[in-house]
Amino acid sequence: MPRKTDKRERLIEAAKNLIHKQGFNLTTLADIAQEAEVPLGNVYYYFKTKESIGEAVIKERGTDLETRLKLWEEIPDVKARLKKYIDYSIEEADQTARYGCSIGGLCQELGKKGGPLSDAVAKLLNDTLEWCEGQFRSLGYGQKANELALNLVSAVQGMYLLTHTFKDPQITTRQARNLRGLVDQAETSSKLATA
Amino acid sequence: MPRKTDKRERLIEAAKNLIHKQGFNLTTLADIAQEAEVPLGNVYYYFKTKESIGEAVIKERGTDLETRLKLWEEIPDVKARLKKYIDYSIEEADQTARYGCSIGGLCQELGKKGGPLSDAVAKLLNDTLEWCEGQFRSLGYGQKANELALNLVSAVQGMYLLTHTFKDPQITTRQARNLRGLVDQAETSSKLATA
DNA sequence: GTCTATATACAGATAGAC
DNA sequence: GTCTATCTGTATATAGAC
Numbered sequence: 562m563p564r565k566t567d568k569r570e571r572l573i574e575a576a577k578n579l580i581h582k583q584g585f586n587l588t589t590l591a592d593i594a595q596e597a598e599v600p601l602g603n604v605y606y607y608f609k610t611k612e613s614i615g616e617a618v619i620k621e622r623g624t625d626l627e628t629r630l631k632l633w634e635e636i637p638d639v640k641a642r643l644k645k646y647i648d649y650s651i652e653e654a655d656q657t658a659r660y661g662c663s664i665g666g667l668c669q670e671l672g673k674k675g676g677p678l679s680d681a682v683a684k685l686l687n688d689t690l691e692w693c694e695g696q697f698r699s700l701g702y703g704q705k706a707n708e709l710a711l712n713l714v715s716a717v718q719g720m721y722l723l724t725h726t727f728k729d730p731q732i733t734t735r736q737a738r739n740l741r742g743l744v745d746q747a748e749t750s751s752k753l754a755t756a
Numbered sequence: 757m758p759r760k761t762d763k764r765e766r767l768i769e770a771a772k773n774l775i776h777k778q779g780f781n782l783t784t785l786a787d788i789a790q791e792a793e794v795p796l797g798n799v800y801y802y803f804k805t806k807e808s809i810g811e812a813v814i815k816e817r818g819t820d821l822e823t824r825l826k827l828w829e830e831i832p833d834v835k836a837r838l839k840k841y842i843d844y845s846i847e848e849a850d851q852t853a854r855y856g857c858s859i860g861g862l863c864q865e866l867g868k869k870g871g872p873l874s875d876a877v878a879k880l881l882n883d884t885l886e887w888c889e890g891q892f893r894s895l896g897y898g899q900k901a902n903e904l905a906l907n908l909v910s911a912v913q914g915m916y917l918l919t920h921t922f923k924d925p926q927i928t929t930r931q932a933r934n935l936r937g938l939v940d941q942a943e944t945s946s947k948l949a950t951a
Numbered sequence: 952g953t954c955t956a957t958a959t960a961c962a963g964a965t966a967g968a969c
Numbered sequence: 970g971t972c973t974a975t976c977t978g979t980a981t982a983t984a985g986a987c
Contacts, residue, residue: 566952568952568953582868583868583869584781584865584868586779586781586782587781587868587869589979589980589981590980590981590982591979591980591981599953599954600953600954600955601954601955602953602954602955602956602982602983602984603952603953603954605981605982605983606952606953606954609982610981610982611980611981611982660868661864661867661868665864665917666864666868668917668920668921669856669860669861669864669865669917669920669921670779670864670865672856672920672921672923673777673778673779673782673855673856673861674778674782682921683921683922686918686921686922687922708930708934711918711927711930711931712931712934714914714918715911715914715915715917715918715931716910716911716914717914718913718914718917718918719909719910719911719912719913719914719915719917720910720914722860722863722864722910722913722914722917723881723906723909723910723913725863725864725867726863726864726867726877726878726881727878727881727882728867732906735903735906736906736907736910739903739907761970763970763971784961784962784963785962785963785964786961786962786963794971794972795971795972795973796972796973797964797965797966797971797972797973797974798970798971798972800963800964800965801970801971801972804964805963805964806962806963806964
């Protein structure tokens with residue numbers, strides 16, 4: 562079974578994990594090369610700069626996210642879709658406690674530097690926001706859908722931050738249960754507006 | 757008016773601002789020295805390591821926070837105290853849009869490295885949490901006070917992250933108004949439990 | 952396409968004159 | 970206490986043999 566040159570993919574995968582664990586700034590090309598079992602000098606055949614690796618990683622995160630959102634989109638019950646989004650945070654709780662949110666963390670870190678990478682990650686959070694907004698609109702909320710989406714995503718990101726800060730997955734468990742309840746209560750009135 | 761050696765304080769002040777703007781990892785001692793108008797070599801007379809500067813900065817952030825919390829504590833109406841906490845985020849909205857939360861950002865960044873600095877910033881967030889919990893307890897919430905505090909601080913931190921990510925102070929304005937409303941509605945029932 | 956050796960830049964930290 | 974010059978390590982990136 563002759564393995565094709567999957568080096569590029571190995572490098573992206575390694576970078577993806579390391580950047581999540583250590584952050585972008587603290588992750589060196591040497592780290593990535595070692596993790597991917599690729600000689601350092603060879604890295605530059607696939608990526609001109611460290612920034613371009615970051616770009617590839619964010620792109621990967623983007624397709625991962627899109628895959629999830631599209632998958633959840635197929636759930637018939639709209640509220641169940643939103644609850645899937647919340648449940649996902651529970652599945653990831655241990656990882657979050659250790660390394661934080663793979664998207665939110667980058668938004669925070671890269672947001673200070675500005676530049677193309679910063680915009681690219683911000684877009685991922687924006688995609689999430691828009692997806693949620695779409696769901697709330699399907700639930701019948703018109704103008705308010707935007708605000709509700711902001712409330713939900715904001716709550717989830719805050720939950721991630723606290724979970725990471727205190728390295729306690731249970732914070733996610735508790736908060737996610739809460740958020741789930743909110744989605745459940747939605748529909749009938751504008752109670753979700755207070756989420 | 758012979759100015760005493762306020763160099764140490766100038767260094768801390770410079771570091772405090774630069775770390776907020778650029779993050780800890782990207783802020784160099786040369787940056788700090790220049791901003792404080794202190795020769796690079798002289799920095800080491802006041803601080804043995806970069807980490808010890810970080811320690812001093814976090815300590816400063818801690819006293820700033822404590823000052824605020826103690827000040828708000830003097831407000832007679834308990835709900836007004838919590839609303840002060842929320843209003844503070846509005847005052848800082850422009851800064852937040854540019855540089856993020858001065859505490860939350862460090863929690864995120866230092867949380868991945870672990871170590872004493874990480875614990876020190878985490879404590880600041882924990883102090884905030886405990887302060888809020890105390891307020892909710894004063895409002896008559898017993899067991900639930902802890903959860904309500906988590907909800908509120910989490911919501912505020914999420915709001916900060918989105919504000920920073922999209923560099924839009926209005927996100928804070930909108931969300932803060934929402935959170936204010938939640939605090940207002942509290943008391944009567946357990947509605948705040950769904951915050 | 953691959954990999955070793957190395958250039959270049961700059962970070963944190965120190966030595967030692969003043 | 971102060972500051973210049975510098976050491977040392979390490980990061981990104983390149984050169985060039987294979």
